[in-house]
Amino acid sequence: xxxxxxxxxxxxxxxxxxxxxxxxxxxxxxxxxxxxxxxxxxxxxxxxxxxxxxxxxxxxxxxxxxxxxxxxxxxxxxxxxxxxxxxxxxxxxxxxxxxxxxxxxxxx
Numbered sequence: 001x002x003x004x005x006x007x008x009x010x011x012x013x014x015x016x017x018x019x020x021x022x023x024x025x026x027x028x029x030x031x032x033x034x035x036x037x038x039x040x041x042x043x044x045x046x047x048x049x050x051x052x053x054x055x056x057x058x059x060x061x062x063x064x065x066x067x068x069x070x071x072x073x074x075x076x077x078x079x080x081x082x083x084x085x086x087x088x089x090x091x092x093x094x095x096x097x098x099x100x101x102x103x104x105x106x107x108x
Contacts, residue, residue: 008034009060014096019088031061032097040101045094052084055093 015027035058043057044050059080065073073079083089 010034010100011063012096012100014092016089016092025088028062028064030059030063030093030096032058032100033060034101051090051094055084055090055097056080058097059093 009031011029011031013027014030016025017023018025035054039057040054043054045054059075062073062075062079062083065079065083067073083093
């Protein structure tokens, strides 16, 4: 039996690479909301503002992220703004999210 979840979400690993793509700087886990197709169609991820808006709608939680002082960093509007403002971190989040939902589509 299939149960239709009104608010599906999933955890995936986000691998952050250096800006030149040569070195993996580390990884962390992120929980994303599984947005509907109609929700996804509302975002133009070819623009910085569109990519940020998609992540703002989809990102639900982070784990295994430390602040500058080594303390655990939870997802807050301030920490989201910091993460989304660093290009290679934003790209890593987008890659993880789109890869996960693309894999789910291939599996269906």
